[in-house]
Amino acid sequence: MSEMTQTASSVLQASASGVMLEARELVKRYRQRTAVNGVSFQVPHGEIFGLLGPNGAGKTTTLEMIEGIRKPDSGTAILAGLDIRHRKNAVQRLIGVQLQATTLFPELTLLETLTFFRSLYPTGRDPRQLLSEVHLEEKAKARPQDLSGGQRQRLALALALVNDPQILFLDEPTASLDPQSRRMLWDIVLALKEQGTTIMLTTHFMDEAQILCDRIAIMDNGEIIALDTAAHLIDRLGAQATIDCKLNSHTVAADLETLPAVTKIRQSAEHFVIFTAEMQPTLEALLQYANQRGITLTELQVSTPTLEDVFLELTGRQLRPE
Template sequence: MTSTSPIVEVSNLRKAYGVRTVVDEVSFSVDEGEIFGILGPNGAGKTTTVECVEGLRVPDGGRVRVAGLDPVADHAAVTQVLGAQLQESELQAKLTVREALELYAALYPNPADWRPLAERLGLTGRLNTRFGVLSGGQKQRLFIALALIGNPRVVVLDELTTGLDPRARRDTWEIVEDVRDRGVTVLLVTHFMEEAQRLCDRIALIDKGRITALDTPQGLISRTAGSTIISFTPSAPLDDADVAALPALASVENKDGRITLGGSDETVTALLSLLARHRITAHQLRVTDATLDDAFLDLTGATQ
C-alpha cells in the first residue's frame, strides 16, 4: 500500500435483477495503491458489484464513487481513471496483438506507450500473432495490457486467471504485483483462495449479495476457529480426554491413527508437553497455518 486515501468508495450498494436482490447493502472502500479482493462463491454478486463500480450497471440504491466521480453520471470521466479487463468475446479473433494495442491506445487522449507495456507483459514476440491463436495466458496478458493502456489509476480484473495452468497463473500474479508496484490500484474479483491470499492487501468476502467479512487475508484466517493445524502420528495411543482438554482446541480428527488438530499456538505448546509427559513420540509432526480456504468455508459456510 502506498497511501491511504480511498479511490473507490461503495456505500450501501444495492442491485436487483427483477425481484431478486443480488447485491444487498454492500459497502467498502479501496485505498489508492492497494490490491483489493472481492471473493465469494458462484453467483454471490461479485461481478455485479464491480460492474456498478465500472459504470456498466446502474445501481438501484447506494452510492459509488471512483476518484470522486459517479461511474454512471460521469461515465466518460471515469473511463479515463479506471481500466477494465475485457472479456474474451470482446476481441475479434483476426485482430493481431499490435492492432489491438494500437486500436485501444487510440481511444484515450493520453495513452501509455504500448511498446514498453507489451515488453513488460512479455508480448513483444507476439505482436503479429492473431488474437484467436494466442494461448490462454497470452490472451490474459493482452487483456491486462489493454486495461492499462489508458494509464488508469484503478484497474478492475475479474477472474483473470480462470482457465490458466498453474505456471501461467503464477506469471499473471507477478504481473498484477508489478502493476500495483507502479502505483495502480487493483480491484480483483476471484474465487481462487490461493490467488486472493497471495495478492490481496484486503479482501471483502461476499456471500448471497452481502459482505460477510472484510479484512486482510491473515485477519480473515485468524478469525477462523482453529487457525493453526497440527497433525502427527503418535507412537502410542493418546487418551481422548487428554486431547479434548487441550487449550483452544477447535477440531480433532483421527484418520487411521494420524491425528489432526485445529487450534492455536497454545494448543501446540500444551500438546508437546502432554506428549512429553506420556513419553509419546509424534511422528511426522506438522504444524501449519490454516489457509484462506479454511477461513472462506468457515465464514461463508459455502460449498465451492
C-alpha cells in the same frame, strides 16, 4: 470548465484524499431477489483490494455497478472523485477492466490490436511498451487466436492498461491457467501496484488473494460479511495450526474436541481438520488417542491456518469459479 478539466480536478482531489474508490450502500434487486444489499467499502490509492465470495454472492453485480455497466437501484460508487451515477462516461475512461474471456479481431496482430484500442482514448500507454510489460514483445506480430491461455490473459491485461487507468479491475484473472502462467501474472500485478495502480481483484484462488491483496472483503448473500487484511482475517480463527488427517470410521469428533488446545473440528466422513491453539500438545494427544484405540491415522498434515479456512468458517462453502 471543460469535462476533461473537471475530470482531472476530481482525480487530483481523490489522490489528495487517498481514496480512489468508494462504494456507498450499493443495492441491486432482480424481481424478488436482492443480489446486492447495502454494500459499502473504500479502496485507498495504490491498494490491491480483493472481493471474494461463493457463487451467487453478488460479486459480479457489485463490480458491474462500480464499473458503470449496471445501474444500482440505490446507492452509488465514487471512482477517482467521480460519481458513477452522473459521470459514467468520464469514469469509464479512467478505469481498465480485464474479463475472464475477451473476444478480439482475429485479423489483427497483437500490436495492431493494442494500437486500435489505444486510439479509442484521448490519452494512453504506448502499445509496444505494454507488450514488453506483459512479456509478449516477441508475439507482437502474432494473432490472438494463436496464443496460449496464459498469453491471452496477459494480452487481456495489456488491453485493460491501454488507457493508463487510475483503477484496474481484474475479474478472475488467472482462471484456467497453469501454475507457471499464474505466477507470471502475479508478478505483473505486483509490479503494477509498485507503480501506484489501484487494483480491484476477484478470484476463486485463496492463495492468490492471500499473496496479492492488501485487504480482502468476503461477500455472501449480497452483503459483505468480513473485511480486513488476510492476516487479521486468519487471526480471527483463534488457531495456531491445523492438523489435517484421515481416521477410521470409529473416530468420534466429540472425542477429538476434548484433546488439549483444540478450538474447532471440521469433519467430512473419515477426514478431519483439527484447529488448535497449541500444535504440539494437540498432535501428541492425537497420536496417543489413535494408538490407545487401535485407530489407523493416515494422511497426516500440519499447517498454519489459511484464508480458505476463514472462507469456509464464514460461508460454510468452498469457493468455486463462476
